[in-house]
Amino acid sequence: MSRTLVFLCLGLWCLVGVETDYVKPAEAMEGDSVTLHTGVTQIHSDDLVLWTFGPNDTHIAKINRGHGEIVHDKADGRFRDRLQLDNQTGSLTITNTSTRHSGPYKVDIITGNKVSVKTFSVTVYASLSIPVITSYSPSNPSSSETPSSSRCVLLCSVMNVTHVTLSWYRETSLLSSISIPELNTTISLHLEVEYEDNNTYSCVLNNPISHQARHLNISDFCHATACVNYAHGFIEDVIRLVISVLVGVATVAVLIYDIRSRRV
Template sequence: MEGDPVSLNSDLTEVKDKDVIQWTFENTLIAEINVTANRITVYDDVLDGRFRDRLKLDNQTGSLTITNTTTEHTGEYKLQINRVSKNFSLTVFDEVKSVKEGDSVTLNSDLTEMKDDDVIQWRFENTVIAEINVTADRFTVYDDVLDGRFRDRLKLDNQTGSLTITNTTTEHDGYYKLEGVSFSSKAFRVSVYDSVHCCGPTEAVIRLVLSALVGVATVIIVVYEIRSRRAERDQAHIHTSGSIEI
């Protein structure tokens, strides 16, 4: 989530004497360790300062932490250790949407209205699924892409650019991104769950506790019924015994 820190692990236990470790973002060097030169550097002023005061480099392992993340940090990272490389794909999103299968979900652009020269695009996993070009007066949903999983399910608000997905299925679970000319991009994580797997960890615990309480209540009622009937039977036995003695 935007604002959270994320650590990209080198998987090293320690840096060796002759190691040269470099971290790049979209082919731009952002951090470096040169053990021989005894140099540890973060280049946080590159790329218009989007990493300024956000990079922490572990001088023991070479791992990199990005703090206070924004959607501008979404992209491809590469770790080069001497001649060995490791790649990371990072997605930072603004909102998490959880929706039950069959329900609708709206991804809000947060715009009150679009400008005259706006061109905005909605993407699902890097595939364009909807587009607005105000200058060309064109509003388009590409609901036949991706084997038609969005067919007849996309509604585009021509005033704000917000996107609604109706009759959701688990195939719509994933990452969505809104890009435009006059505003910063937004990223969403949509989680679609079915009725069988509807509960998160917290809700599952609550359900278990409630089930346990209902079970205890049922046992109490059953025990009460057994004791009541036993008491009634004992009283009837006493009454019968007294009649015989008379």
């Protein structure tokens, strides 16, 4: 009977006054609680409060003081044991939120021949992990590089993220960044630095309401041994070249001596 009353009241919107209000979007991290306020100070005994969720206006909660308070969970179980209704104001609280609770919400407050409608947009962000940083040395440095200018590549990575931005900073200066709007994916961002760089670098993962950062010194990730190994290899190449030249000169000298000896 109460359901029939709800649909009957909604069907009579064209015959009564309707006031629609769009509320500022609400944002939260996973595990937080979000309260959607009706803006009403007191629900009267003959008022009907109807809460819906999603693009299909799935009925999730209602208050009809004349018939008691009923909380539904028809949205595939995602709201089970997570909804709380304020009996006096009709405000709705979602507790222990997850990303599945992101989306549009609407409350219809029917008072006599007046219908007040408020719409809400809720975004719940997943918890951010601390970025992981790895380093490696370029395998084939260019011929123009000297051992003192060898470079190290830092790679900052995060897994399974959505609605985030990954950035490299030197001190407080932004060097590069990449954003992931929708897809739940893994992203990486590289940075090339010199071994002898004494600046402090940070890899920062953030969304609109939270961030995680990994700070580092170049010496902690880019060890001088790589530079030494490169220098050692360079010296070995020079030694091989010198030996080859000396062997060639000695060979020519022996041939000349042999030819002169035969002539004598």
